[in-house]
Amino acid sequence: MNISKEQLDDLNAVVTVDISKEDYTGKVDKILKDYRKNANIPGFRKGHVPMGLVKKQYGKAVLVDEVNKLLQDALHKYLTEEKLDVLGNPLPKEQENFDWDADDYSFEFELGLAPKFDVKLNSKKAITHYKIVASDEMIDNQVNTIQKQYGxxxxxxxxxxxxxxxxxxxxxxxxxxxxxxxxxxxxxxxxxxxxxxxxxxxxxxxxxxxxxxxxxxxxxxxxxxxxxxxxxxxxxxxxxxxxxxxxxLADLDQELFDKLYGPGVISSVTELKERIKTDSELQFEQQSDQQLLNAITESLLENTQFDLPVEFLQKWIRTTGEQPLTEDQAKDEFEKSEKGLRYQLIEGKIISDNNLQVTFEELKDFAKDLIKGQMAQFGQMSPQDKELEDIAARILSNQDEVKRISEQLMSKKLLNFYKENAKLKTKEVSFDEFIKEVYK
CATH class of the missing domain: 3.10.50.30 (Transcription elongation factor, GreA/GreB, C-terminal domain)
Known part of the structure; x- marks a missing residue:
């Protein structure tokens, strides 16, 4: 077997896989012998069917199947060993007059290659990072709501x-x-x-x-x-x-404070308002962080320029879906997904260049923190570590949960990285001002 690559340009290549008779004969013969042992063909005892008849009935299908297995394995191994960063999947080139009756075969695959580029995190214009503060009016309204609720x-x-x-x-x-x-x-x-x-x-x-x-x-x-x-x-x-x-309205007294936060945690109206302020701003921080991620994403897309193998990607979209698409449909689908693909490549580059990959230990610790937070909501403030380990193990045995939690952790790691390395300016606003500025 021989594999070679022809580089068409920076973003496109063709890989040729040559398979000779020696590469597949042994496997095909072994499978046909197994077929012969178990074949039930009228007129012949089991295990005594002539090999010529077995080859005639099953030979071509077995040959095609084994050659395709060899082909896929070889192609995957080649892409991995050569560290080729491909977009989509290799597309087999159409070959006229292909002859499965020949002894040797040659297959060609088109590759769309990921572009080479650098990511400049520090844009010329600083990105606004909002610090949302709870206004006195908001805190007073919350106090009033509590008094009504417990009145x-x-x-x-x-x-x-x-x-x-x-x-x-x-x-x-x-x-x-x-x-x-x-x-x-x-x-x-x-x-x-x-x-x-x-x-x-x-x-x-x-x-x-x-x-x-x-x-x-x-x-x-x-x-x-x-x-x-x-x-x-x-x-x-x-x-x-x-x-x-x-x-x-309920009185703002110790009895109410204890109902809200537990005995002795809050002992005055001033402390109550401080707690409401802290809790509110913690919730606001999540919205502020999400807005920051959105703003940095847009900035990275705007300031990181590179070409894509557009023709290859449109062809890949057109031919690999459940239903074949027309060229115009494939073009529309590519235009819809191009922005997401570009950011996926940019994010991957940032993760790779800065070693931000998620390890299993990080994933497990993050899952345990999520579990602790959920348990705290139901009054379990100090769960045993073994209990957390057992729950985390059950959760992480589910691949969908692993994917979901991994995405959450990666988002957090990227956010922390951006906060430390991007050019940001902090702007303090009330929640109403934040809504007006961000969602105009």
């Missing part, structure tokens, strides 16, 4: 602006019949609010759905309808008042 309801005969009114929304035509509780602070417009404020228990109000709530999501919840159904919904509904309650 109590006091029944009333008449409603005021901050009260809760329980009842049933009905519209027979739209098949709406939903019991719910309405927070009057969410009602939009003085006319609608006045109807609730004047109502007594047992009264039925007639309301228009359009402009009933400040937020359309509250309308979806109140009527139990879909988002699409809520779009431009403008019908009359009735609302029968069953209860009117005042939300009495």
């Amino acid at each position: 109590k309801l006091v029944a009333k005969d008449a409603a005021e602006k901050e009260d809760l009114v329980a009842g049933v929304f009905v519209n027979e035509e739209k098949e709406i019949n939903n019991p719910t509780t309405v927070a009057l602070e969410k009602i939009k417009g003085k006319r609608n609010l006045d109807k609730f404020l004047k109502a007594k228990i047992g009264d039925t109000l007639t309301l228009k759905t359009k402009g009933l709530f400040n937020d359309d999501h509250d309308l979806i919840s109140a009527l139990k309808i879909t988002h699409d159904e809520a779009q431009d919904l403008d019908v009359e509904v009735t609302f029968t008042v069953n209860e009117i309650n005042k939300q009495e």
